[in-house]
Amino acid sequence: MKSSPEQVREWIDRARRVVVLTGAGISTDSGIPDFRGPRGAWTRNPLAEKLSDIRYYVTDPEVRKASWRSRLDHPAFTAQPNAGHLACAALERRGKLHALITQNIDELHQRAGVSPGRVIEVHGTVHKAMCLACGWRGPMQETLARVRAGEDDPACRECGGILKSDTISFGQPLVPEVIDRALSAAADADLLLAVGSTLQVYPVAGAVPVAKQAGARVVIMNAQETQFDGIADAVLRGNISVELPLVVRGVG
Ligand code: NAD
Numbered sequence: 001m002k003s004s005p006e007q008v009r010e011w012i013d014r015a016r017r018v019v020v021l022t023g024a025g026i027s028t029d030s031g032i033p034d035f036r037g038p039r040g041a042w043t044r045n046p047l048a049e050k051l052s053d054i055r056y057y058v059t060d061p062e063v064r065k066a067s068w069r070s071r072l073d074h075p076a077f078t079a080q081p082n083a084g085h086l087a088c089a090a091l092e093r094r095g096k097l098h099a100l101i102t103q104n105i106d107e108l109h110q111r112a113g114v115s116p117g118r119v120i121e122v123h124g125t126v127h128k129a130m131c132l133a134c135g136w137r138g139p140m141q142e143t144l145a146r147v148r149a150g151e152d153d154p155a156c157r158e159c160g161g162i163l164k165s166d167t168i169s170f171g172q173p174l175v176p177e178v179i180d181r182a183l184s185a186a187a188d189a190d191l192l193l194a195v196g197s198t199l200q201v202y203p204v205a206g207a208v209p210v211a212k213q214a215g216a217r218v219v220i221m222n223a224q225e226t227q228f229d230g231i232a233d234a235v236l237r238g239n240i241s242v243e244l245p246l247v248v249r250g251v252g
Contacts, residue, residue: 003234008219008247011191011233012091015217017098019189020088021207025196025222027106029241030079036198054171058132058162065152071165072144076105076126081112084195087244089113094249099185103197103204105167120182122174122204124167133161140165179203189216196240199226208232219247 012018024034035052050056051070056063089112091097100109100119105126110116129143130136136158143163146154156163168174182204186192192211199205199220208228212218220226221236221243229235236243 003219003236005236005238005243005247008234008236009249011217011219012096012193012247013249015096015191017189018091018096018191018193019098019185019207019211019216020091020100021186021192021194021197021204022088022100022102022104022109023195023197023199023222024104026084026240026244027079027082027104027108028196029082029084029239030075030106030108032075032079032106032108034196036200049170052169054169057164057169061153064162064164067164068144068147068152068154071126071140072147074126076107077141079106079108081108083241084244085109085112085114087248090245090248092118098189099182101182101185101204101207103201105165120178120185122168122178122182124165126165126167128166129163130166131156131159131161131163134159136161137166174203182207183210186211186216187214189214191217191219193219193221194226194228194232195221195244197222197226198224199228221247 028034051067085108088100088109092114097118100114102109102121103123105123107125107127109119127140128137129140136156143154154163186207187210189211194208208218212231218232219234220229220232221240223237
């Protein structure tokens, strides 16, 4: 499908309740690799997928140690928002952003200025640590300080349970209230903009057909094909940090 950014810009100008759904592709230009893109973390190293799977994490201390080592220098702790994130914040300033559903765990949308109350983090955040046994949560940097001080698999100080980042790993249940909020925001949209996601991970990918069925225009912005390109009103394949500011206006 050939779609023009000018057409999408016009739709956004007319829209009143834009819902943006973002995936890892919006943060690659901030230096955080995606998983499944051509230079994605899993594409280059399939073993990395193990570190994102709760079944290996809870049963294998070596997987946990490797996870803590890789968290120490997770790019999300130093990354800066790019023009794509700033474009989402501009949408909010224009009074158009109804909700921003993100699969990302990097908090770059909030850092770019989107109100935290509008960001629906369906896969959690890497900026917090949590205990799988008692549900304790605290700032990730405090737990990382313990790792730097020599604890290679730090245990929960409240109950001795296994700690991890406050993100949803594969094999871990999603938070039903968060997913409900995401899908009901999608159903309220008059324009859904899906940005930088292969749209393979359910149930959040379902936000696209939900919005379409509720009568919203659907725009997909992603370098690679997605399964929903066929139901989209427009598909844009350009670089997100260039193209998103172009269609949103009001950036800067
Ligand atoms: P994905 O890795 O499955 O797909 C990303 C898509 O973005 C790919 O199709 C890729 O071609 C495209 N892309 C990458 N950079 C782009 C650019 N500059 N312009 C246009 N397109 C670009 O991502 P996903 O669907 O979000 O799923 C990965 C899962 O892993 C998510 O659920 C998320 O929780 C997690 N994840 C998060 C981060 C992060 O927080 N930044 C990073 C990696 C993975």
